[in-house]
Amino acid sequence: MKSNSKIALLFLAPAISAILIFFFIPVIAAFVISFTDFDIYTLGDFSTLRFIGFDNYIKLLSDELFWTALKNTFYFVVVAGPLSIAVSLSAALLLNSKLTKFKSLFRLAYFLPVVTTLVAVAIVWRFIYHPNFGILNFFLGLIGINPIDWLGDPFWAMPSIIILAVWKNFGYNMIIFIAGLQNIPEELYEAADIEGANAFQKFRFITLPMLAPTTILVSIITMIGYFQLFAEPYVMTQGGPLNKTLSIVQYMYQEGFRWWNMGYSASIAFVLFIIIFIGTIIQFRIQKFNK
Amino acid sequence: MKKLILHIILIFIAVITLIPFIWMISASFMFDGHASVFPPRFIPDQFTLIQYERLLERLSIARNFLNSLILSILVTFISLTFNSMAGYAFAKYKFKGKDKLFNLLISSMVIPAQVTMLPLFLMLKWMGFINTYMAIIIPGLANIFGIFLIRQYCISIPDSLIEAARIDGASDFLIYKKIILPLLTPVLATLAIFTFLGTWNDFLWPLIVMTDDSMYTLPVALANLMLEHTKDPELMMAGSVVTILPVIIVFLALQKYYMKGIMMGSVKE
Structure with a gap:
């Protein structure tokens, strides 16, 4: 280890200045803008900018569309999050079984949706969900389920987006879970076998507790990603029907970049940040509590 | 027996993850309207590159x-x-x-x-x-x-x-x-x-x-x-x-x- 600050500084300078100028300064600027009435007129004439204190945040409280977006996003996170994690864990358990053949082939197939372009697969799924010609209704028809207007029905639109999200993302956490499973010492299971434990008991009292740290980590990653829901509704439903799939980020995008209400939009972005921040802290607390 | 059930489940999941891609590829080689039929086709009835040509020419x-x-x-x-x-x-x-x-x-x-x-x-x-x-x-x-x-x-x-x-x-x-x-x-x-x-x-x-x-x-x-x-x-x-x-x-x-x-x-x- 060498202590030569000057040379270290040279190595750091490009990355740190880029992050400072194009990340940290914008974060602070967004915070400041959220207390102003920055709008389309300000874009033309900067002198019209006024500080309005907490007005944007107060306005959010009584903005019905914002509450709708908030509610939809929470619906998405609360359902799609645990569901994704459950599917990831199940797939990891299946792939980790000693009986499983062609492990790497299955792993590859399950992982493929993760790397593909979200916009493109959302478009594919938009047609899969087609009420008359979609392949989903076709397969459901084979087992006697009547056609569902997936994206057109206010009740089914969000579940449709949730199904797409689980399909697209479960492979990522699955890889992390497989690594976690492989770190559990084999002796624990052998000892349980001697005690006469059945498969469920082994899962409940060995696998789950040993995977707890992995599960917390996976939950945080998944939650942060899911709160930023945007492309799926943008491509598949444009937030409809009846705003049932409008998400926080989509609302922020519309206010900021379609109507140029940038002050208002910045306050939405900060609310999103605060929600993610609180969510992360809660999950870290749970982890500490478990230790 | 256990092994067979395990592999049936594994294959079932693989089909679900892959079928959207299979349908996507197959529909991309169809003429206009040929993917909007019931029951859906998983193999083009008539193979064509016309959609790719349209992408390149008009867009x-x-x-x-x-x-x-x-x-x-x-x-x-x-x-x-x-x-x-x-x-x-x-x-x-x-x-x-x-x-x-x-x-x-x-x-x-x-x-x-x-x-x-x-x-x-x-x-x-x-x-x-x-x-x-x-x-x-x-x-x-x-x-x-x-x-x-x-x-x-x-x-x-x-x-x-x-x-x-x-x-x-x-x-x-x-x-x-x-x-x-x-x-x-x-x-x-x-x-x-x-x-x-x-x-x-x-x-x-x-x-x-x-x-x-x-x-x-x-x-x-x-x-x-x-x-x-x-x-x-x-x-x-x-x-x-x-x-x-x-x-x-x-x-x-x-x-x-x-x-x-x-x-x-x-x-x-």
């Missing part, structure tokens, strides 16, 4: 493809250079405030990118970069996750190697270039595939900063096309194939490094 999809490719390569190359230098400095140099700076970077990873988008847009607009490649390159110059990943890997390189080179009279920059970089190859490959795919697949930011058809990246062009061609599944599937195929090829080629990256990113301190 600027070739240009969009090129935009995506150039931007993904540029961002990958630049950010790898910047991140590796910074990651090396954090791992192998002592300087005042190092731990504080590193912790500040790590904890700011919780800030979602959306928070920065409005000011960043105004900044780039003021610099005259909106609707240019710079608008996508600039926010991608360096990233905290990349620095973190390289630092973690760099720590495991023995100091004695660096000391030996220094005794031989090698300069700091030469050590970085000739000793460190070659040793970092695996983690650089990991980061390269993450950055390439991330830039290629990104949607919200290019949607905000690119305003002309000819400057769109593939996902933005595709989303726009979707709004005009809601009733053309065959054309849209061809567009999706063109967008997805390159990432699948890159992923298959560098699969090993991608999987490693997920593990490394999930290693907790």
